[in-house]
Amino acid sequence: xxxxxxxxxxxxxxxxxxxxxxxxxxxxxxxxxxxxxxxxxxxxxxxxxxxxxxxxxxxxxxxxxxxxxxxxxxxxxxxxxxxxxxxxxxxxxxxxxxxxxxxxxxxxxxxxxxxxxxxxxxxxxxxxxxxxxxxxxxxxxxxxxxxxxxxxxxxxxxxxxxxxxxxxxxxxxxxxxxxxxxxxxxxxxxxxxxxxxxxxxxxxxxxxxxxxxxxxxxxxxxxxxxxxxxxxxxxxxxxxxx
Numbered sequence: 001x002x003x004x005x006x007x008x009x010x011x012x013x014x015x016x017x018x019x020x021x022x023x024x025x026x027x028x029x030x031x032x033x034x035x036x037x038x039x040x041x042x043x044x045x046x047x048x049x050x051x052x053x054x055x056x057x058x059x060x061x062x063x064x065x066x067x068x069x070x071x072x073x074x075x076x077x078x079x080x081x082x083x084x085x086x087x088x089x090x091x092x093x094x095x096x097x098x099x100x101x102x103x104x105x106x107x108x109x110x111x112x113x114x115x116x117x118x119x120x121x122x123x124x125x126x127x128x129x130x131x132x133x134x135x136x137x138x139x140x141x142x143x144x145x146x147x148x149x150x151x152x153x154x155x156x157x158x159x160x161x162x163x164x165x166x167x168x169x170x171x172x173x174x175x176x177x178x179x180x181x182x183x184x185x186x187x188x189x190x191x192x193x194x195x196x197x198x199x200x201x202x203x204x205x206x207x208x209x210x211x212x213x214x215x216x217x218x219x220x221x222x223x224x225x226x227x228x229x230x231x232x233x234x235x236x237x238x239x240x241x242x
Contacts, residue, residue, distance in 0.1 A: 009170075010113065012040045012113070014040065018046055019070035020200040022116070023073050023193070023197045027077055027193035028189040028190055028218070031196075032189055034078035041079070047064075067084055070082060083106070092137060101155055104158065115171075119179075138174065146241060149169065150169075174237040182236045183224070183227065193218075194210065219231075
């Protein structure tokens with residue numbers, strides 16, 4: 001299969017498990033895409049209600065706080081649209097039919113040439129990044145991309161009642177894959193990545209050197225990709241799906 005030409009990518013959909021997933025893993029790349037004029041939509045499946053480093057935030061307020069942090073981070077990256085599904089953490093079932101229909105619907109609505117989501121495979125080198133929600137979101141998204149998103153006869157009410165024709169996604173960019181095949185130099189957008197990650201205050205409160213931690217990780221990724229010293233990078237598995 002042939003990947004879409006970079007200049008032909010006008011719309012990207014990022015399907016992620018928690019607020020902050022996209023920023024920690026791909027903000028430098030996302031900034032480059034939006035700078036190039038790409039319309040980017042986030043579809044965030046949970047509100048991350050089980051996670052906060054800020055002890056001053058009452059538990060019942062965490063979902064609202066995390067949604068607002070996600071919106072702020074997205075604005076810093078010029079992301080066009082942020083949508084939330086509101087599932088509970090740990091409650092994502094990739095075989096759930098309602099979730100499947102929601103994902104097919106959003107793909108047909110956004111009509112992205114490229115989808116970014118989590119790899120559904122365990123990455124044993126980064127075990128603690130293989131949150132069950134990450135794996136489930138990756139599997140659910142891939143199930144939606146093929147075959148039903150592109151087949152108007154599947155989930156026919158989406159076409160007959162909502163006017164959503166089939167849409168074939170050209171490529172998927174997978175986060176935390178054990179099968180990396182793409183390194184993106186983010187040296188020029190690293191400052192914006194740091195600002196976007198910092199917008200998730202509930203997640204990074206108390207971090208003594210957030211920028212240093214992010215830089216160290218991005219430098220290690222760049223070295224893995226054989227980039228020159230001083231460069232910073234993010235990495236993905238890119239899969240042709242069209």
